[in-house]
Amino acid sequence: MSYFEQIDKEKLPSHVAIIMDGNGRWAKSHGQERIFGHFNGVEAVRASLKAATRAGIPYLTLYAFSTENWNRPKEEVEALMNLLVETIINEIDELDRNGVRLCAIGDTDQLPDACRTQLFRGIERTRSNAKVSLILALNYSARWEIVNAVKTIGRSGISEEKIDADLVSNSLTTRDFPDPELLIRTSGEHRVSNFLLWQIAYTELYFTDTLWPDFNEEEFYKAVVDFQHRERRFGKTSEQISPSAQTDKVR
Ligand code: FPP
Numbered sequence: 001m002s003y004f005e006q007i008d009k010e011k012l013p014s015h016v017a018i019i020m021d022g023n024g025r026w027a028k029s030h031g032q033e034r035i036f037g038h039f040n041g042v043e044a045v046r047a048s049l050k051a052a053t054r055a056g057i058p059y060l061t062l063y064a065f066s067t068e069n070w071n072r073p074k075e076e077v078e079a080l081m082n083l084l085v086e087t088i089i090n091e092i093d094e095l096d097r098n099g100v101r102l103c104a105i106g107d108t109d110q111l112p113d114a115c116r117t118q119l120f121r122g123i124e125r126t127r128s129n130a131k132v133s134l135i136l137a138l139n140y141s142a143r144w145e146i147v148n149a150v151k152t153i154g155r156s157g158i159s160e161e162k163i164d165a166d167l168v169s170n171s172l173t174t175r176d177f178p179d180p181e182l183l184i185r186t187s188g189e190h191r192v193s194n195f196l197l198w199q200i201a202y203t204e205l206y207f208t209d210t211l212w213p214d215f216n217e218e219e220f221y222k223a224v225v226d227f228q229h230r231e232r233r234f235g236k237t238s239e240q241i242s243p244s245a246q247t248d249k250v251r
Pocket of ligand 1 (some may be wrong): 020021023024025038041064065069083084136193212
């Protein structure tokens with residue numbers, strides 16, 4: 001039975017976030033330059049979006065460029081930015097046709113002009129689509145986002161006793177989206193790398209050795225099926241979650 005067939009439609013995560021990793025290693029294993037891996041990574045982006053749409057998952061966030069990625073060789077940064085611009089130009093018609101709403105989180109003001117222009121054109125054009133939100137994390141880092149939220153709250157002059165978790169959540173760039181329920185990282189690395197640190201407080205983490213360009217639809221469904229077998233307790237006991245459970249599993 002395929003992983004798609006194993007998915008329980010009643011227990012879908014509402015939001016899947018992905019740290020796309022391993023493009024450079026994939027390229028090297030094919031005897032090519034790193035950017036060849038990024039080019040092929042676009043196919044995996046397409047596959048994941050298709051999988052999320054087909055399964056009925058309404059939010060998909062992809063870590064496309066972190067604030068730390070500026071430290072990569074200049075040619076690689078330029079190539080990544082060009083790839084982003086070209087991908088938006090090439091894909092926007094199909095995204096729109098398929099009911100995809102393009103969104104972005106991160107410090108987008110610092111992106112190159114061409115990138116911002118295409119990104120905001122795409123966001124504007126797909127603004128009223130409702131099937132799936134594709135959220136690109138661009139020039140994003142969670143610490144940048146949290147520092148910004150703290151500054152916003154400080155500037156607002158709100159009294160200390162009114163500051164709570166909801167206020168912080170609503171001051172983040174992700175305020176319009178639910179927290180991810182599943183975070184996937186490819187390429188065998190077991191880190192969260194400054195991604196959505198506030199939002200993943202109760203998120204299930206899924207790590208796979210598959211390098212990003214090889215991550216296909218079935219791999220996505222496999223992660224969803226794995227998620228559906230987890231017991232999500234949010235700090236409670238097994239018995240509170242499912243009264244018939246006899247044993248209290250280790251947290
Ligand atoms: C990580 O692999 C990948 C990135 C930093 C960039 C991801 C970009 C894409 C998949 C292409 C464009 C994306 C969109 C949304 C159009 P790595 O280079 O860190 O790989 P390594 O760890 O093997 O070196």
